[in-house]
Amino acid sequence: MTAATQELPQGPGPLTARRRVVFTQASGLHLRPADQLVRRAAAFQADIWLEGPGGRANGKSLLDLMVLAAACGTMLEIEARGPDAEEAVAALAALIGTGFEASEEGGPHAR
Numbered sequence: 001m002t003a004a005t006q007e008l009p010q011g012p013g014p015l016t017a018r019r020r021v022v023f024t025q026a027s028g029l030h031l032r033p034a035d036q037l038v039r040r041a042a043a044f045q046a047d048i049w050l051e052g053p054g055g056r057a058n059g060k061s062l063l064d065l066m067v068l069a070a071a072c073g074t075m076l077e078i079e080a081r082g083p084d085a086e087e088a089v090a091a092l093a094a095l096i097g098t099g100f101e102a103s104e105e106g107g108p109h110a111r
Contacts, residue, residue, distance in 0.1 A: 014046075017085040020077050023052075024099040029070040031062075033100045038062050040095055046082025048092065059092065 025033050041048045041059040048059030052074050057064035059078070070076060076096065080088040 017089040023074045034065040044088035046080040
């Protein structure tokens with residue numbers, strides 16, 4: 001369901017990580033899963049972006065994510081740039097890949 005993370009060559013700038021995932025939430029990207037994504041993304045220093053057919057959204061902005069309007073089965077690309085980019089992409093991909101089954105506090109993917 002998810003592709004391998006594709007890292008850009010490291011240079012003097014921050015680390016960038018990317019991963020494509022299939023959005024599996026049956027009811028689509030509505031307020032509750034968008035809020036979970038924003039809360040998870042806020043735990044990281046990296047700048048985080050999600051891209052899909054609806055455009056490109058800041059992963060730390062609830063309003064931006066709502067504009068994506070991703071339906072179940074939509075392919076999204078997660079991109080993070082910063083010192084913890086790899087960890088951020090992995091955490092968000094895991095959250096999306098589980099269909100948001102983990103609770104906000106204490107779930108298996110909580111950070």
